[in-house]
Every structure is written in C-alpha cells, then in structure tokens.
Amino acid sequence: MNGKSHIIKLLDNGKRLDGRSALDIRQPLIVEYGVSKTAEGSAKVTCGETEVIVGVKMEMGTPYPDSPDKGTIMVGAELLPLSSPDYEPGPPSIKAVELARVVDRGLRESKAIDFKKLCIEKGEKVWIVIIDIVTINDAGGLFDISALAALAALKDAKFPDMVDGKLDYRNPGKKPVELSKEPIAVTVYKLGKYFIVDPLTEEDKAMDARLTITTTADGTICALQKGGDHPLTEEEVSKMIDIASEKSKEYRKAL
Amino acid sequence: MKRHDGRQPEDLRKMEAKVGVIKNADGSAYFKIGNTWAYAAVYGPRNLYPKFLQDPGRGILRCSYNMMPFSGAGDRVRPGQSRRSKEISFVTVKSLLPVLDLEEYPNSVVDVFIELPQTEAGSRCAGICAASMALADAGLVMKDLVSAVSVGLNGDQMLVDLDYAEEAYEDGPVADIPVAMINRTNEITLLQMDGEVSKDMLLKGISMAKDACIKIYEVQKKALKAKYGSE
Amino acid sequence: MTEVLVKPKDIVVPGELLVKGMDNFPGPGAYRDNEEIYSSRLGVVYIDGRTIKVVPLSGVYIPKTGDTIICKVIDITFSGWRLETNSAYSAMMSLKDATSDYIGRGADLTEYYNLEDHVVCKITNVTSQKLVDVSMREPGLKKLVDGRIVKVNTNKVPRIIGKKGSMVSMIKNATGCRIVVGQNGIVWIQGDVNNEFIAIETIKKIERESHIPGLTNTIKEYLEKQTGKKIEVQNEKA
Numbered sequence: 023m024n025g026k027s028h029i030i031k032l033l034d035n036g037k038r039l040d041g042r043s044a045l046d047i048r049q050p051l052i053v054e055y056g057v058s059k060t061a062e063g064s065a066k067v068t069c070g071e072t073e074v075i076v077g078v079k080m081e082m083g084t085p086y087p088d089s090p091d092k093g094t095i096m097v098g099a100e101l102l103p104l105s106s107p108d109y110e111p112g113p114p115s116i117k118a119v120e121l122a123r124v125v126d127r128g129l130r131e132s133k134a135i136d137f138k139k140l141c142i143e144k145g146e147k148v149w150i151v152i153i154d155i156v157t158i159n160d161a162g163g164l165f166d167i168s169a170l171a172a173l174a175a176l177k178d179a180k181f182p183d184m185v186d187g188k189l190d191y192r193n194p195g196k197k198p199v200e201l202s203k204e205p206i207a208v209t210v211y212k213l214g215k216y217f218i219v220d221p222l223t224e225e226d227k228a229m230d231a232r233l234t235i236t237t238t239a240d241g242t243i244c245a246l247q248k249g250g251d252h253p254l255t256e257e258e259v260s261k262m263i264d265i266a267s268e269k270s271k272e273y274r275k276a277l
Numbered sequence: 278m279k280r281h282d283g284r285q286p287e288d289l290r291k292m293e294a295k296v297g298v299i300k301n302a303d304g305s306a307y308f309k310i311g312n313t314w315a316y317a318a319v320y321g322p323r324n325l326y327p328k329f330l331q332d333p334g335r336g337i338l339r340c341s342y343n344m345m346p347f348s349g350a351g352d353r354v355r356p357g358q359s360r361r362s363k364e365i366s367f368v369t370v371k372s373l374l375p376v377l378d379l380e381e382y383p384n385s386v387v388d389v390f391i392e393l394p395q396t397e398a399g400s401r402c403a404g405i406c407a408a409s410m411a412l413a414d415a416g417l418v419m420k421d422l423v424s425a426v427s428v429g430l431n432g433d434q435m436l437v438d439l440d441y442a443e444e445a446y447e448d449g450p451v452a453d454i455p456v457a458m459i460n461r462t463n464e465i466t467l468l469q470m471d472g473e474v475s476k477d478m479l480l481k482g483i484s485m486a487k488d489a490c491i492k493i494y495e496v497q498k499k500a501l502k503a504k505y506g507s508e
Numbered sequence: 509m510t511e512v513l514v515k516p517k518d519i520v521v522p523g524e525l526l527v528k529g530m531d532n533f534p535g536p537g538a539y540r541d542n543e544e545i546y547s548s549r550l551g552v553v554y555i556d557g558r559t560i561k562v563v564p565l566s567g568v569y570i571p572k573t574g575d576t577i578i579c580k581v582i583d584i585t586f587s588g589w590r591l592e593t594n595s596a597y598s599a600m601m602s603l604k605d606a607t608s609d610y611i612g613r614g615a616d617l618t619e620y621y622n623l624e625d626h627v628v629c630k631i632t633n634v635t636s637q638k639l640v641d642v643s644m645r646e647p648g649l650k651k652l653v654d655g656r657i658v659k660v661n662t663n664k665v666p667r668i669i670g671k672k673g674s675m676v677s678m679i680k681n682a683t684g685c686r687i688v689v690g691q692n693g694i695v696w697i698q699g700d701v702n703n704e705f706i707a708i709e710t711i712k713k714i715e716r717e718s719h720i721p722g723l724t725n726t727i728k729e730y731l732e733k734q735t736g737k738k739i740e741v742q743n744e745k746a
Contacts (some may be wrong), residue, residue, distance in 0.1 A: 382570070498521050
C-alpha cells in the first residue's frame with residue numbers, strides 16, 4: 023500500500039501521491055542565502071517539505087604536487103538523524119556518499135570554479151573550498167535540492183580576508199567566488215512506464231530507475247548518475263535528458 | 278558599566294524560538310540566541326534495539342549534540358562525534374531527564390537530536406532550550422520546561438550570556454558557567470564551569486542565571502503556544 | 509481561597525500553573541504540588557466539575573486494550589503474525605485470533621496475511637511491559653486491499669471520527685470512498701482517484717483545524733465545495 027502499484031495507478035490518472043502532475047516540482051521552492059554567519063557562504067533550500075542547508079568553509083592548504091597552481095573543492099553530505107526517522111547517527115551511509123559525489127561531480131566537471139583562481143601562491147598555498155550538505159527535513163528529492171543549495175551557497179560565499187598574516191574568519195570577506203557556470207542537477211525517476219521529477223520519499227522507494235542529469239545554462243551535460251535496480255534504454259535516456267533540461271530552467275529561476 | 282555590545286550585565290542576547298520546524302519529527306523546535314542557533318528534533322518514544330539497551334521500567338532518553346561542519350568561525354568542524362560533543366550530549370540528557378516522565382513507555386527510547394547551523398558561545402545551553410521545547414512539542418509528560426544559559430566572569434564582573442568577545446577576554450580572570458534550571462522550582466540540572474571564580478561570585482552568577490532563565494522560559498512558552506495560534 | 513487561573517480550551521505548556529488552592533483535583537495531564545496544580549503536558553485545558561485536565565495536542569500512539577487499529581504485517585512466525593502498530597511496540601496476532609478458519613500444521617500463513625499487508629484489528633491485551641496482542645475475530649476487522657494509507661496525529665483521531673462516527677460518515681457519503689480510521693493514527697482510504705484526494709485533504713484539514721470552533725460546519729462547507737454535492741449533517745444532536 024502506498025507502494026508502487028498505487029503510485030502507478032495514480033499516474034495512470036495523471037496524479038501523484040500529493041496531487042501533483044508527473045513533472046511538477048513541489049512548491050514552495052525557496053532559496054535563502056547567508057543563513058549561517060559562521061560559514062563563508064551558505065544557503066537553505068526548501069522544496070515542499072524537504073529542507074537542506076549547505077555551508078561553505080574556506081581553508082588554506084598546500085596544493086597537490088601534480089597541480090601546484092590549483093586549489094580544490096571538497097563536498098561532504100550528512101543525512102542527519104534529525105531530518106528523518108530512517109537515519110541513524112554514525113559514519114556516512116552509501117546514500118550520503120553518493121549524494122556528495124553527485125553534487126561534487128556537477129560542480130567539478132562543469133568547471134564552474136576555475137581551480138587556478140583558487141591558487142594563492144604557486145606550489146605553496148591554495149584555497150580548499152569545502153561544501154557541506156546537511157539535511158534538515160528529508161521528504162525526498164535530495165539530489166536536485168542539495169545540488170541547488172550547494173550552488174546557491176557558492177554564490178553567497180566570500181573568501182576571508184587576510185588580517186595581520188592571519189585569516190579573518192570573524193568578519194565577512196569581500197572577494198566572492200567566481201562562478202563561470204551554474205550547473206543544475208535534475209533527477210528523472212522512472213516508475214513503470216512513467217517519468218517523474220522531484221520525488222517524495224515513497225516515490226523514491228518505489229522507483230525502477232533514476233538518472234541525475236547535471237546541465238549548465240547552455241544545455242551542456244556535465245555529469246550523470248544512474249541509480250535504481252532496473253536498466254534504461256537509449257530512448258529512455260534521451261527522453262530523460264529532455265525532461266531534465268526543461269526542468270532545470272525552473273530550478274535556475276529559483277536562484 | 279555597559280558591555281561592548283551595549284548590554285547590561287544581566288541582559289541576554291536577542292532570542293528567537295519556533296516550534297514544529299521539522300515535519301518528519303514527532304516534536305521539534307529551534308532556539309536562536311545572538312549568533313548561536315540550535316535545532317532540536319525528537320523522535321519517539323520509538324522501539325529500541327539492541328534489546329539489551331532497553332529498560333523494562335521506563336523509556337530511556339538519548340541526546341545527540343552536533344555542530345554542523347560550517348557552524349564554527351575558523352576551520353571546518355569535522356563531521357562525526359568528538360570527545361566534546363559526546364560529553365555535551367551526555368550532560369544534555371542529565372539536564373532534561375529530571376522533568377521527563379517516561380514510565381508510560383517501557384523498553385522504548387526517546388531520541389533528541391540537536392544540530393547547530395551557527396554558533397557563537399552558549400551552544401550547549403541553546404541546544405538544551407531547543408530540546409526542552411521539542412520534547413514538549415512531542416507531547417511527552419513533563420513536569421516543567423528546562424531553560425539554560427551561560428553566565429561568566431569577565432574580569433571582575435559577572436555577566437549573563439557571554440558572547441565570543443567576552444569569552445575571549447584576556448585582561449583578567451574568566452569563567453564560563455553553563456547553567457540549566459527547572460523553571461518552577463529553580464532546581465539546577467546542568468552546572469559546569471571552566472576558569473576561576475570565588476564561591477561568592479559563583480553564587481551570584483547562579484542567581485543571575487536564575488533570573489535569565491525566567492526570561493528564556495517566557496520565549497519558550499510563547500513559541501509553544503504560537504504553534505497552536507494562541508497568544 | 510481557590511483561584512483557577514485558566515479557562516477551558518486554553519493552551520498550556522508543561523509546568524504552567526493552572527490552579528491555586530485545594531478545591532480542585534488534577535486530572536490526566538495535570539499534577540498537584542502542595543497547594544497548586546500544574547500542567548504536565550502541552551495541551552488544551554478541560555474543566556469537568558472540580559477536575560482539571562490537560563488533553564495533549566501531540567504525541568505518538570500508545571497501544572490500549574480495546575482500540576481498533578490499522579497495522580502492517582512485518583514478520584510471520586510459527587505461531588502467527590507480527591504487526592507494526594505505528595507506536596514504539598509491535599503487536600502479535602496468534603493463529604487462533606487471526607481467522608475463524610482452522611489453520612492446519614505447516615499451512616502457508618502468507619495465504620492469509622502476507623508481509624506488507626495492512627489489516628484492521630483490535631487490541632485484546634496490553635501487558636505492563638507493552639506486549640500487545642491483537643485479534644481479527646470480530647465483524648469489521650479485515651485485511652485492507654488496495655487504497656491508500658495516510659498517517660494522522662493520533663490525538664486528532666476522535667475529531668476525525670466525530671461523535672458516533674458522524675464526521676467520517678460525512679466524508680464517506682460526500683466522496684463515496686471507503687474509509688477506516690485506526691485509533692493508532694493510520695487511516696485507510698479507497699475510492700476513485702479524485703475522491704481519494706478530496707477525502708485526504710478533508711482529513712488533513714480536520715487534523716489542522718480541530719481546535720477551531722465550528723469544525724463540523726467548516727468541513728461540511730469544504731466538502732460541498734469540493735464535491736459539488738449538498739450534504740446533510742447526521743447525528744448532530746447525538
């Protein structure tokens with residue numbers, strides 16, 4: 023019950039468990055910037071009942087020997103036990119690891135951030151931009167909502183200023199992170215013969231397959247992640263990409 | 278003498294509280310004081326495994342205090358439990374348990390998760406204030422709410438609800454004293470201190486904490502009633 | 509001198525002073541400390557003669573003997589079925605309590621109730637350690653086929669059911685849905701797709717607005733607007 027057969031019965035009638043149509047994103051979809059003053063950049067995204075906060079910290083580190091003139095980014099995700107009765111305290115689950123890696127890949131491969139601009143002193147000092155995703159209330163749809171929150175937090179982020187040879191973390195810096203691209207993730211879920219976006223928790227559990235498609239504003243695909251137990255045909259992949267590039271506009275507008 | 282941000286010694290920072298902020302939880306709240314912000318979610322009473330943890334006489338209370346990775350000024354806080362967060366979780370249980378009656382729920386557990394998106398001093402006290410509201414919101418039997426605040430010595434002055442600058446004071450003795458109280462009876466359920474202080478000053482601090490807790494209680498009470506559109 | 513400091517329907521918080529003096533008694537949700545009565549819950553004040561009680565607005569379900577609840581089958585053992593009750597405690601339904609059929613040794617129990625099935629059952633016994641026994645051997649107790657499950661606040665169940673079932677009957681009549689409201693906060697609804705949504709929205713509206721006066725009328729008007737039907741309110745005086 024409330025399982026796959028019922029979800030598909032509803033989709034036969036053009037509806038979802040919460041009354042939406044297959045390709046509707048939940049409302050309200052709200053992006054709030056600068057929610058955490060201790061972060062160098064932060065954002066909270068609310069989509070229906072799902073709420074995610076992303077905070078960005080900037081640390082100074084030494085570059086990797088094979089790329090002495092490049093800084094780097096790091097993405098972490100915590101599925102907090104505060105946010106769902108299904109989560110338990112402890113080391114990150116595979117679900118959290120996958121979420122972090124999918125968001126990381128979108129940001130990294132779109133080349134949204136020029137890693138050379140994160141270099142402070144070649145071979146010596148670079149910026150490490152650490153992006154942490156935390157869930158406040160998980161009511162489904164974490165991939166797209168987290169990716170959106172991560173992008174929003176980066177848009178909000180400022181490098182801390184150097185004062186007397188030390189980083190001043192107590193006062194907001196002036197220099198923003200330059201983002202040349204804005205990658206948006208849209209995950210299309212396959213349930214029977216239907217495609218849906220922005221799933222509820224129950225829909226997520228009932229899905230056959232999912233494909234996260236990250237695109238930049240010009241439509242370039244910069245990252246993919248297929249999940250779920252069922253295979254996808256080429257035709258289905260093509261259709262899912264079309265849906266994703268269409269829906270990405272809605273997420274982009276919320277920024 | 279006024280404090281650097283214009284407060285009187287007995288003044289708290291600006292507070293804000295809201296109840297019912299996490300839909301998935303059985304009870305939830307956030308509590309903000311100055312730049313410190315704590316969320317608390319309660320799940321339960323729910324079943325408890327492994328079985329050897331169960332108490333056949335009553336439900337047990339578990340608390341988990343955690344700083345989000347970006348919640349401290351300075352370096353990122355590494356995810357996962359630290360010795361500090363473990364200890365704070367432990368004293369949080371002790372500060373809340375005296376008001377709770379879990380006899381109706383043998384063998385079960387009430388889980389309280391405290392998460393801080395942003396901190397600037399007084400984070401364990403903010404966590405206790407949020408948790409106390411979340412427990413009430415979860416409909417549990419409680420004889421009272423618990424309120425908590427940090428008082429501290431700053432040179433020769435006892436101050437309520439220190440901020441970062443006051444905690445970092447270097448020109449004299451400093452003491453940081455987090456206190457939690459059962460409002461109605463003024464019984465103390467959390468008392469810690471680090472620094473140095475005389476007995477007289479300590480007692481003065483506790484007395485100031487008592488008055489501050491009354492103000493915090495009003496904020497908590499108002500937030501709980503606001504969820505149901507009253508007051 | 510006794511002074512009652514609250515009015516009926518007031519919302520109070522744990523530790524709030526309700527009465528000063530010895531002329532009243534604390535009911536459920538309240539306690540006496542010396543000459544005063546305090547609330548021990550977040551809830552609504554009811555005054556019944558000299559008894560003052562606080563009815564909670566929230567809280568998870570606690571199994572009670574006699575309650576009719578909706579459960580999910582989570583395990584099948586030699587002696588019966590283990591059911592999830594939407595509380596901290598699971599329930600057991602033995603072979604003899606499950607059906608009037610004779611179940612022979614080695615029978616395939618999944619033919620009666622399989623994992624993930626939902627059933628309406630009645631609690632026959634709860635021990636002090638909260639071991640819960642349930643039975644389905646009474647009229648109206650059955651396996652639920654198709655339809656949807658919605659979770660509601662357990663404390664709002666009496667309002668969703670209404671006096672002698674008047675509220676839920678009104679929703680059933682207006683939407684044509686089959687509805688079972690479990691006292692454990694699990695509601696089962698089955699009907700055509702649009703009417704299912706109307707029934708769910710109506711139940712959520714009751715859950716949200718149950719403390720606002722004039723609920724029956726609000727819901728009647730809401731259902732009339734949604735379904736376009738004229739609704740007779742039944743059992744209003746009952």
